[in-house]
Amino acid sequence: MSAVAVVGAGIVGSSVAYHLARRDIPVTLLDQGRSPATGVTGTSFAWIGGCGGDWPGGARDLRASVVADYRRLEDELPDIAVRWTGSLTWTDDREGHDSPLGPGRFRVGGSDIAALEPNLRNPPERAVHTPSDGGIDPTAVTTALVDAARRHGATVLHNSAVTSLAMAGERVEGVWSSTGFHAAETVVLAAGADTPRLCEPLGADVPVVTPPVCLVRLAAPAGLVRTIVACPDFEVREVRDGELLLTLPPAAGTGATSSEQVARAALRQVRTAFRGSEGCRFLGYRVCGPPMPAHGPVIGAVTRDRSVYLAVMHSGVTLAPTVGRLVADELVTGRPAVELRHCRPLRPAP
The missing domain is CATH 3.30.9.10 (D-Amino Acid Oxidase, subunit A, domain 2)
Structure with missing residues (x-):
């Protein structure tokens, strides 16, 4: 697979970058902050678990994997620790x-x-x-994911606010940021509340509120x-x-x-x-103001050529390990993940 640019070094984007990088995919992770999790990730209540709570839309199909994916991350990355208090x-x-x-x-x-x-x-x-419920330090977990992605070869660019998608006709060929142009065959937008603005040139409707x-x-x-x-x-x-x-x-x-x-x-x-x-x-x-898509997680390609892929959801802290694994698998194999079938974004009319 060709290079991927992941926009947003919150916990969702960092998880996507980590899961891609560990499969030897060239990844560039861009974020406007000086360090990981400087946005809403760092201010999350960070309650994780596979049961209970509000699971709108396609989140219901992801809930069963949450605890297992966090335990897997604990095994893969020693710096990640969950307080399994129930x-x-x-x-x-x-x-x-x-x-x-x-x-x-x-x-x-x-x-x-x-x-x-x-x-x-x-x-x-x-x-x-x-x-089985637990809690994490979301900044520490995100930092661990970013550090692990870097060890697997990912390029991590902080202080690099993405301003727009780089378009060639109807195709996206990368992103423009405060540090210049970054070419990529695929762009993953994990930019939280900023995702709708970045999607505007595509004509995609991604309703997100931030209560x-x-x-x-x-x-x-x-x-x-x-x-x-x-x-x-x-x-x-x-x-x-x-x-x-x-x-x-x-x-x-x-x-x-x-x-x-x-x-x-x-x-x-x-x-x-x-x-x-x-x-x-x-x-x-x-x-x-955590980003809350109106109908649950929005995860999947928003362009017909699959050059732009969205990953915006609530709660990102809860779902990040599962979503990172599934998104990486979809992008690497080209096979749709059945767990994400109810999370797909609405594509613009042709």
């Missing part, structure tokens, strides 16, 4: 409490919840426990939160010993909200929910 989730909605759960998910209550999260002040009557998400970091006693807890008001997990990552509703992350207000809201949530949290301290917060 998750505990519940909602205020009592409807559906008796509906079937997917494999690997279990309804728990009473003593089981207390054993999983002994510091909960007011545990729910029932919750869903997914033992605000507020992520707060707190210093906390080690082990205060044991699993990934997702309750009606927030999600929280321990990202490393003594540090929590917490999501707050979008209203808490608007531009008009001060750091002091966010700190008060986050500390109030944690202190209300967990015993032993009185010593928690506010470390900081960021508001990000």
Whole structure:
């Protein structure tokens, strides 16, 4: 296969570049940041798992491979480590409490919840426990993927913002960036929210929204939160010993909200929910806008000659190892991956 240019060194683009490079495909990975994961990847809550959560569109066909692909990456790349803590989730909605759960998910209550999260002040009557879930440091994982791609021969160009596709008639022959022209037989756009702009010359419609998400970091006693807890008001997990990552509703992350207000809201949530949290301290917060395609992941060729390939999705952190493997296989072999059949982009009318 001829050279591939991958646009975007978030976790999705980095995974695609790694999986191509390890199959000896010439790859150039371009990113506008000074280092990997400087965009929304680095601000992700980074909850991974094969069950539960929102899996729109074709993401449903990818869910079963997520845990296995992360465990494979742990074996391939020693710098990648997942905190396999499991998750505990519940909602205020009592409807559906008796509906079937997917494999690997279990309804728990009473003593089981207390054993999983002994510091909960007011545990729910029932919750869903997914033992196979985990969390990662998304910046560390992305950096590991980029470093491994480079070891396999990939060219990595930071501070190289891609401004446009390089067109020759209707064919794409590479990309133009702030560092010049980069020729490629195939361009993979893993540029998140910037993907629709880059696709405009092709006439392709790639609807992507970026709803605000507020992520707060707190210093906390080690082990205060044991699993990934997702309750009606927030999600929280321990990202490393003594540090929590917490999501707050979008209203808490608007531009008009001060750091002091966010700190008060986050500390109030944690202190209300967990015993032993009185010593928690506010470390900081960021508001990000993860790219969310309207109908689920958009993965596949958007031009009839297959010279432009899209890979934009939510959650990219969850799906990146699986998508990187499948995209590399499609590009190398030319055979469509059945798991991606419901993710295909709409091509422009001829």
